[in-house]
Amino acid sequence: MSHNVPAELRYSKSDEWMRVEGEELVIGITDFAQDQLGDIVYLELPKVGATIAPGDSFGVIESVKASSDLYAPVGGEVVAVNEALDDSQEAINTDPYGAGWIIRVRPSGAEEDGIMDAAGYAAFCEDRGH
Template structure:
């Protein structure tokens, strides 16, 4: 497994990462998840304006090996999606914590963040 786990993010046990800025959470899949999937060829993005609950499927990432649901670690409203993934789905592989982000959600319940893993806990969870 890659040790490429940024220490400013929170992580789910489903291998999603969350970057919180105020009440906005940017969501993507971890380096571990993209490595397991292999080369990503398509990302089915959610619709902005959609209200979602924690653990709902918000996207599907398709690779040469498999299609995998992406689950939202938090509840709220999807306010933005990464349209660039339509043209560059491989950004999920090449830059999972940067240009490979999937969507931004306006958080409904900040306490849900308490159930996410710290970088150290996520690293241990993956090993």
């Protein structure tokens, strides 16, 4: 099965994506991750102003199948959370790279090891048999 892997994004081994927007990074979960989880039913997200470190859990995502931690691909300060997801978690399933974004971070410069470009992430998903 082929998943949507936009070329302009960067990806973590824990299936988060990040997109540069000015001085900030927008972070969400990948199409592959939402497909594995199934229908998203609940999110636990950090507060605006929280500081996260690369590789740290910054929240929890729950689906009808599983509960999973969300991991920060980069360190920095949380400057926004997608409050629209409080009422419509399904945006993560239907539009994981758009309306389904999860947090915005002002990066501190520290980045998790193993961040991949789109080609690297697509190969990583293939290696897992998907």
